[in-house]
Amino acid sequence: MIGYLYPWLLFFHVFSVILSIGPYFILFPLLRRLQEASHEELEHHLFVFRYVVWISKHAGHLLVVTGVLLWWLGGYRWNTSWILIPIFILLSALFFLARAFSPTIKAIQEGKIDRREAVGKLRFSLYAYLVILLASLWFMIAKPTYW
Structure with missing residues (x-):
């Protein structure tokens, strides 16, 4: 049973990473448009922004659940550096991530x-969010062993 479940969990884990990070790249051109948008255009742009954040947030929930299940079924030690460091990074940034955009x-x-000023704040939040997620992604892919 575990032999069949693990590849599916891994697929959903990778899929949730794509959904957590990927949609944010559409926001870079949108940030430029936010500055000069009319009131009607502004509402559409902000809707797209909120929707991307919503997708990413819920994909992050799937990411955490599948990550925990993969860790448990894979028999990895919890104190492995490539597991512990991303957990620390994400927990440290949790408060930032929860209120970065809304x-x-x-x-x-x-x-x-x-x-x-608002576009500047959104741009900073976007870059910070991507750095945090891409750093965690690197640890999961490279699996460096520091201890």
């Missing part, structure tokens, strides 16, 4: 923030 998007919609 408050700024809401402030733009309500007109409570200068649009250039």
Whole structure:
């Protein structure tokens, strides 16, 4: 049974990584458009932004569940460096990731923030989020052993 389950879990784990990271790359051209968008265009752009964040958030839940199951079924030790370091990175960034985009998007919609300042915050959050996820991805692929 485990022999059949493991490859499927691995597939869904990789698929959830793609869904967690991939959609964010569409936001780079969208950030430029946010600065000059009319009010009607702005609503459409912010909808796309919120939708990408929503997809990534839920793919992250699948990523964690499949990762834990792969760790458990694979018989890996929990204190392996390539497992422990990404867990530490993601737990450290959890508060950042949870509130990185939504408050700024809401402030733009309500007109409570200068649009250039908001786009700057969104750009910083986007780069930070991608660095965090890509660093964790590197550990999972390269599997470096530090101890």
